[in-house]
Amino acid sequence: MTTHTLSVLVENKPGVLAHVAALFSRRAFNISSLSVGPTSDPKVSRMTILVDGASTPVDQVHKQLEKLVRVLKVTELEQDAAIERELALIKVRVNPQLRSELLDIAASFRANVVDLGQDTIVLEAVCGPGRLDELLARLEQHGTCELVRTGQIAISRGSETITDDMAGPTLAAVS
């Protein structure tokens, strides 16, 4: 597996995403996924970035991200020491004869039915890396007609947190 997962804390300010995106373009870094969301601190957002280590020097991505003024912290999460999840909403065409088989597949991946239509259902699946692709492969034969994925997010296992070695005032208000 050559995919590396970077967790990045950034200031929640306009233009930050543009700076990060411009960096990837400028340095010809290949990323396979990027997801952004708020944190418990309204001034801080968290990005999870998946980098293809085969085509991109991960160390450089890490260091160049650190240089962006609005980036607060960059951590690489080791695969074994992290929980990685991705959420997908999948709209599947339903053939009445195969409905129960479809629901069995969903159940085996712990995917929930979140919308039941005349001839389609929408599944909500939360999976670890690779698992989602397996589910999609299984659903393919039933005719997946629309798919949306959030991009992977990740958090470290155990008691460590991403803010552990950050100075207090970094996240708190600077007086």
Added chain:
Amino acid sequence: MEVTGAQALVRSLECQGVDIMFGIPGGAILPAYDPIRSSSIRHVLVRHEQGAGHAAEGYAWATGRVGVCIATSGPGATNLVTAISDAYMDSVPIVAITGQVPTAMIGTDAFQESDITGITGPITKHNELVTEVERIPAAIAEAFHIAATGRPGPVLVDLPKDILQAQTTWSWPPALDLPGYKVPGAPDGELIEQAARLLREAKRPVLYAGGGVIKSDSYAALRELAELAQAPVTTTLMARGAFPDAHPLALGMPGMHGMYAAVTALQECDLIVALGSRFDDRVTGKLSAFAPKAKVIHADIDPAEIGKNRRPDVAIVGDLRTVLADFVRAMRAEIDAHGSPDTADWISTTASWKTSYPLRYSQQPDGPLKPQHVVERLSALTGGDAIVVAGVGQHQMHTSQHYSFTKPRSWINSGGAGTMGFAVPAAMGAQAGRPGELVVAIDGDGCFQMTAQELATCAIERLPIKVLIFNNGFLGMVRQWQELFYDERYSEVHLGTAIPDYVKLAEAYGCAGLRCEHPGDVDAVLEKALSISDVPTVVDFRTHDAEGVFPMVPAGHSNDDIVLGPQFTAAEQQAATRREVIKR
């Protein structure tokens, strides 16, 4: 005290210690130009915003302080882009202030709207679109802090017109809110000791000094380290002047057009001590073949430079000012404990490379005028006591090679970006920053014509720069590549020497115009040019159009493939390739 955003901007610049800025007013930045009228800051009205940007760079190169340029929105801002990119590549601290359309109109394709923060994102150290008038002082203070500290670079502050017109309460100094901005702290002492040990043990060390040595003002420590370690020093294009060229340990410039001794010393050395340099492709040639026998100590303020191109054995992150001071101390301790380094053989080898394979060109008394000759005469006549500015191309390489630099901040050029048109406006900025000193721009005729309009600014603002045009009627470096790599199939490189008439052009701009066509006249014309101090002076040197820049490592080749040039015999070239020393 209630002030407008525009007043807050100008006051912030004053409080920041700005004494001069270069710019052109226009619609969106208009509010700022009203308080500029009564400001203590000298505003230099340039003729093109690119000139403002390069002038800010020239000022920063020459003084070490942050240069400031200012422009309006849209085309005003985009005209700064080349200079900002240039400053980014060469880590030059400048702050660019741009006007922007009113906040309510952003995104509507309003008149003279451009997304300048988006456009300059990849070429600035940082930029910001200010959307609250109260933030102006902090945005300016942060811009200067970011531009000047750590690895320096350009910062752009974009100010919408309504923000400049809004009212705010003035207060200074503002609190800096930069929780994510990191400047490296003290270097790791153990790594420095390790480095000192490697340097003392090395038999064939080379100090590879880059622009960081000049930016950190650590040239005195560099010299001390070199003399303690008895290690030869090569100064990159960005570091010319960081180590005196006349010093016995000086190897000169490395790289594509570097001295044979510098290029070869790097190929043959057992230890490279990289100081504020970045293993640029123009220095390393084919990276995989660069310095194959060397261990590498890499000291830089930017952690991302460490290992970017060449993986070091010892990586030291820190400000060179501290790193070099510590390194000198550690080196002394190392020598006290274990004795002096044994590099005598190495020094005599590198010294004999210098004498066997020097720069060579041929100036016949009645033959065409050689650019190298003009540089050497300028070097002799000034004794290195001048600020020399160059653009990009053959004239730049000839100057870097043949001028004997004696001190830091006496050389200004466009290194990483390779921006034609850099020299005239950068010289203007340097002259503004160091009034009363001799500023000499050496420029190609191709480069000169890209930004020559700033001669008007120089004349009106009483900035008496000297511009020596090496007029060979060609885009010379491109011509040289077509000669060497495209079988002399010259394509769109001929400019002609006659149009424009540079003497008349100079006079039209209120400058003195001189011409020199014969080798015998060089000294007299140079002396005349150097003696004019009331107006800028332009000299049209009609130089030989077929003269190339050598030595040369063809692009993409190993530095082992260095070509000495037509002034050397096939036997000499063979011997040089085999690293033999020719006894004379």
